[in-house]
Amino acid sequence: MALSHRLELRQGQGLVITPQLQQAIKLLQLSNIELDAFVEAELERNPLLLRDEGEAQPAPDVEAERDPSLTPVDSVADTAAGREMDAPVEDASPGERAAGETIEAEHAGGQIDWSRAGSGGSFDSEDGYESALVDVPTLSAHLRAQLAQAGLSPVRNAIADFLIDAVDEGGYLRLDVVELAVRLGCRLEMVEEVLTVLQGFEPAGVFARDVRECLALQLKDLNRYDPAMAAMLDHLELLAKRDMASLRRVCGVDDEDLRDMIAEVRSLNPRPGAAYLSEQAETLVPDVMVREGLGGMWHVELNTDTLPRVLVDQRYHARVAKGARSDQEKTFVADCMASANWLVKSLDQRAKTILKVASEIVRQQDGFLAYGVEHLRPLNLKTVADAISMHESTVSRVTSNKYIATPRGVFELKFFFTSAIQSSEGGEAHSAASVRHKIKGLVDAERTEADVHSDDRIVEILKAAGVDIARRTVAKYREAMRIPSSVERRRQMKEMA
Known part of the structure; x- marks a missing residue:
């Protein structure tokens, strides 16, 4: 068959994802920290964009050439400010609210707080320079990796997440389990059961609430915890004072046994978590806030502190557009203006979408807010998407890396989805x-x-x-x-x- 060239016209339909649409999708799944970094980069790249700092002071040299009067196309924070949605609750009376977490350090025998002394290792060991060069995971990452293999139920897994977040750099639990039980609206026994499981994690001694419990957990792991050891741990202040006569008496052992016991205790690690990479504590800023209202209503509103306040300088655009001479300059100014307008529109749409999804989640999970973690309802992405007429992929992006502050604590939006x-x-x-x-x-x-x-x-x-x-x-x-x-x-x- 002979080959030949010819021209054909065909008409068809197809989905084309424009760069602007790709940007809007990207903004939807960014966390508030990532969003702020993205907007900062756009502010540096686009001369027509300005961050609204309230009472902004003009920068030297650059702002001196601009008209100080700015005409905002939109301000995302201003658009969202004051906007709130009410999620009705049927037959729900808010449960007891707990006070904020109280984290206290305990001292062994009123003499020494070994949980805060040194940087890890045994009582006798010294950290070498080489230890700082070892690539090790963070303590929380190490604990969460073990939690993923523990096979806990979603409720107990949520409790375990709170407990892991409350572990300090030394591996000690700085959280009152009674307060946590009240805050989450669950039984104290359940929290203690989860804590018992977590205290079996590596490194041995982690999740202890004081140095005595830390050493006891390590001795139990070595199968060396007996009544004599228990008595020594109950009188650590005597060991700190080197009062051997009193120690022999309370432990009921002779000199040789006492020396062996002291050697064992000194070989333990009073700061088991210090062997892992310390991580800088970051304040978790929620994207959405829920507060209790009157008449069985939950008020859902955006946290405007996380929303970038972006302005488009219309008058500066008019000035530079008027002064553009070449086609290249005119194209550059037009592209900057189009990009600025699209960014502001995308940011506003992102804020509206997050608020809409969060409001529906609150409506679906009002039982949790009112009665506690045991009243989580089965929920999936499709249920929320159908209720608010959105696609599942959009809901998935919105709930990724977004947090909501409730009277029971701060949770990731994905926390509320259960099978x-x-x-x-x-x-x-x-x-x-x-x-x-x-x-x-x-x-x-x-x-x-x-x-x-x-x-x-x-x-x-x-x-x-x-x-x-x-x-x-x-x-x-x-x-x-x-x-x-x-x-x-x-x-x-x-x-x-």
Whole structure:
């Protein structure tokens, strides 16, 4: 067949993502810190853009050539200021609010706070220059990596996140667990259960609340914690004073045993977290704030402190456009003006979208705000997207790296999305977190061998309660919570009897 050239015209439809649309999508998924850096770069690149600093002072040389009167095209912060949306709550009375976190340092025996002394290692060790050159992860990153493998339920995982955030550079927990339980609206026993799991993480001794607990955790890890060691840890002030006679008496040991015990204690690390890279503490600034209103309403508003205040200098544009001579200069001025207008429009649209998505999340999860973490409802991106007539990908971008301040604390927007278990009665679906809580409650209620429930029996109990769940799902949740099988639980009860 002979080859030939010819011209054809074809008409079709296609989606073209323009550079401006790409920029708008990019802005939507940026955190407030990343957004501020992006806007700062645009301010340096585009001479027609100015940051509105309130009572701005003209910069020397450059601003002297401009007309001091600025005509703003828009100001994102001004647009968002005062704008709030009310999320109605049905039959919700706000739960008890906790006061702010109180973090205190404890002293061993009133003499020395070993949890703050030195920079890590054992009591006798000294940090060498080489240790500063080792590439190690941060302590929080190391702990979260272990948390990801712990298989905790979403509720307990959320509690663990709070506890990890409260660990200082030495590995000590500087947070009152009672206050945390009140703030999250959950049982104190649940917080203590999570803390027990976290205290089993590496390095040994992490999540201790004082130096005695830190050393005790390390001795238990070495299987060397006995009554004599417990007595020594209860009287660390005697060790600090080198009062060996009193130590021998309270520990009930002879001189040789006491020397061995002291050597063991001195080999422990009073600051287990110091071996990891310290990270500079950054204040988490929420993008959205929720406050309690009258009549069972939650008021959702943007945090205007995180929104860049950007102005377009119309008069300066008119001056430089009038003075442009060549086509290249005219094109440059026109491009700068178009870019400036698009940036301001994109920033305003970003603010409106975040507010819209956050308001719907608050409406869906009003039970959590009113009653606590155990009342999280099953929620996915599609549910929110359909409710506000947006695409799932848009909701996903909005909820990435965005935080919301609530009366129960500051949470990432993605925190409120949990999987669902269908109802066996055709009613509202159950949150996977609440189903895990039900399973653990059934196991905790077991007192004798006859009370132990098999996975099949748990399925029957849950279905009677309206939860449609498969046996393999029950087994998966049970294993994730580190609950032994029914056979193993019966064996343990028989041994304890």
